[in-house]
Amino acid sequence: MSGPAYETLLVEERDDRVVVTLHRPEARNAISGLMIRELHAVCDLLERDPKLLLLTGHGAVFAGGADIGELLRRGRDEALRGINSRLFERVRRxxxxxxxxxDGWALGGGAELSYACDIRIAGPDAVFGNPEPGLGILAGAGACWRLPELVGESVAKQVLLAGRNLDARAALAAGLVIDVVPAEKLLEEAHALLDRMARSSAPALRLTKLVVDAPGVHPLADDLAQAVLFEGQDKKDRMTRFLEKKEKGRSRI
Incomplete structure (x- = not known):
């Protein structure tokens, strides 16, 4: 497609939709600062020339979270900038x-990016989860308020507080996804869903979405809470241990 070159995304523009594949295979498609900037560039395109968006992940994973190495280096100022939350809110709007x-893992920031989309469709191995408190932070890019809206307060607290992961079957039962389909048919079924929407009136879809997506107090509250946590030693210790454990695992290979 015309426009910027991408390092962390595969982007295909069609007549009525844009297909974006998260593409950091070396890091389970973890959401990095560069990916955030490149997704902003995609939003630029879709705001100038509105089209449907299909978002997926390369390989057998959607996104295994945010880049923990980058999160470890972030502090209060970065939290208040809402690096991830501002992008996800832009996707939502x-x-x-x-x-x-x-399909596969959609954890942490990856889960939150999927929550920002209007509709989710899952493969059989999809797993949604928000393990951020285990790293000394909160799911500060939308999960704390989007997930209760999507699945209800009880299930959201099971995920956000008790560390429950929602597999494909549980996600379907909770209403988080519209359907669970065989992995080999996931993109085909996702495009069929977009085909149905493309047959509707674009202005009607646009205005319906505006009415449904009423503004709230977020993401400011998320950013303020995250700013406090980003400055804490607990967050630094937990993320450092995570990265050290990951490095030890690599050294054994």
Missing amino acids: LPLPTVAAV
């Missing part, structure tokens, strides 16, 4: 509907 096709 794109003019036309967005669909996340999820």
